Amino acid sequence: MSWELVSEHFTASHPRVPILSTWIVEPARTTDDTQSVRKYYTGVSVCRRFISGSEDVARRLAGEQMADLCREFGISRKTGYKIFDRYKECGVQGLTDRSRRPHHYAHKLPFQVENYILNVKREHDTWGARKIRERLLRRFSGIPIPAKSTIHAVLDRHGLVERRGRVRRRARGTELSFGKNPNELWCTDFKGEFLLGNHQYCYPLTVTDHASRYLLTCEALSSTKEKYAFTVFERLFKERGLPANIRSDNGVPFASAHALFNLSKLAVWWLRLGIGIERIKPGHPQQNGRHERMHLTLKKEATKPAGRNFLQQQARFDKFIEVFNNERPHQALDMKCPAEVYQPSPRAYQGLPDIDYPLHDRVIVVTRCGRICLGRKKINFSTVFAGQAVGIKEVHDDIWLVSFMDYDLGHFDLETRVLEPLENPFGPKVLPM
Numbered sequence: 001m002s003w004e005l006v007s008e009h010f011t012a013s014h015p016r017v018p019i020l021s022t023w024i025v026e027p028a029r030t031t032d033d034t035q036s037v038r039k040y041y042t043g044v045s046v047c048r049r050f051i052s053g054s055e056d057v058a059r060r061l062a063g064e065q066m067a068d069l070c071r072e073f074g075i076s077r078k079t080g081y082k083i084f085d086r087y088k089e090c091g092v093q094g095l096t097d098r099s100r101r102p103h104h105y106a107h108k109l110p111f112q113v114e115n116y117i118l119n120v121k122r123e124h125d126t127w128g129a130r131k132i133r134e135r136l137l138r139r140f141s142g143i144p145i146p147a148k149s150t151i152h153a154v155l156d157r158h159g160l161v162e163r164r165g166r167v168r169r170r171a172r173g174t175e176l177s178f179g180k181n182p183n184e185l186w187c188t189d190f191k192g193e194f195l196l197g198n199h200q201y202c203y204p205l206t207v208t209d210h211a212s213r214y215l216l217t218c219e220a221l222s223s224t225k226e227k228y229a230f231t232v233f234e235r236l237f238k239e240r241g242l243p244a245n246i247r248s249d250n251g252v253p254f255a256s257a258h259a260l261f262n263l264s265k266l267a268v269w270w271l272r273l274g275i276g277i278e279r280i281k282p283g284h285p286q287q288n289g290r291h292e293r294m295h296l297t298l299k300k301e302a303t304k305p306a307g308r309n310f311l312q313q314q315a316r317f318d319k320f321i322e323v324f325n326n327e328r329p330h331q332a333l334d335m336k337c338p339a340e341v342y343q344p345s346p347r348a349y350q351g352l353p354d355i356d357y358p359l360h361d362r363v364i365v366v367t368r369c370g371r372i373c374l375g376r377k378k379i380n381f382s383t384v385f386a387g388q389a390v391g392i393k394e395v396h397d398d399i400w401l402v403s404f405m406d407y408d409l410g411h412f413d414l415e416t417r418v419l420e421p422l423e424n425p426f427g428p429k430v431l432p433m
Contacts, residue, residue: 173281179210183345187291197308214342218317226253241345245276260382357391
């Protein structure tokens with residue numbers, strides 16, 4: 001028996017099975033035709049599994065052993081026999097891919113109910129699944145009424161759901177303080193990453209005091225992940241005390257683009273410690289100009305050439321800190337060194353203080369997945385507050401206010417269970433001159 005693959009333009013009287021732009025033709029069977037399949041490739045898409053199955057069947061009919069054929073095509077003997085049995089049962093059609101669609105659906109919506117849903121939607125195009133379900137409850141009795149999600153799926157399947165564009169809350173800068181005295185304002189940032197001698201990237205995390213230009217730390221980190229930043233700042237707070245405010249850009253780990261008010265877990269931790277948050281406007285690095293100018297000096301004196309590994313690079317950073325703070329005079333400081341101006345903060349770090357909400361109705365700890373659980377109601381809040389205690393207060397019937405420390409964050413109602421944020425409450429006030 002012989003098999004021949006020809007293009008779709010070939011005209012013949014033999015039965016044909018289409019494969020995109022390729023056809024497979026089954027000639028009349030004879031006992032003398034025992035040649036293998038000749039492959040034809042059109043340059044478009046070809047069903048490789050179909051062709052392989054055809055060749056497998058043809059060579060099996062020619063007398064080859066199933067085990068040898070399966071080994072050559074890289075399939076199991078069970079699959080090989082299944083292909084061959086399909087051919088014997090259905091012919092060439094049996095070699096095509098079969099639909100995986102179920103023969104029936106156990107919980108398929110009755111077509112009368114589905115048509116009624118569509119008719120109500122076309123009559124009232126502004127109605128949603130909730131109102132249509134209420135109409136179903138009044139219209140039908142004695143049959144299970146579909147859930148709101150099922151009705152919404154029916155409308156969506158027929159193109160009757162209007163897609164809303166995703167609302168992206170773009171980062172905006174906060175009010176910036178003057179920071180005229182030491183520890184009134186610290187500035188932090190990641191200097192641009194660079195390659196070490198061992199081909200690993202180094203991400204220097206730097207922190208300076210705005211008023212005195214004192215370089216508080218410069219840590220060679222392997223990434224910008226929050227867990228490394230937590231360690232650096234906790235050690236720094238233990239050594240130098242707590243500042244009044246910290247200024248940063250809107251990148252990780254200082255901010256999170258998709259979180260509530262663009263907060264991050266690091267920023268929430270600062271708030272718990274009583275530290276105000278300042279953020280520069282996106283695309284305005286000059287608002288953190290003093291810190292960026294220090295980065296230029298750091299790049300020239302401590303990264304060219306780069307260290308061979310993190311230990312060598314950290315040693316260079318430590319040497320730079322010593323010279324920058326104690327030996328290098330600064331013109332803006334009347335040629336004084338930063339160490340002559342800076343003093344440690346009188347606010348000692350003593351861990352996280354307890355939070356109390358005496359004016360709220362309840363105190364709820366945010367779950368690990370960022371939800372507020374009020375009875376059996378679950379309100380999506382924000383994962384950056386996971387593990388933090390928030391206060392909620394009912395201000396109207398089923399309208400609740402959510403607060404974190406002294407900041408009011410937003411309202412939610414028990415029907416929609418969606419938090420509506422208020423204006424960003426975390427912008428620090430400008431210090432008096």
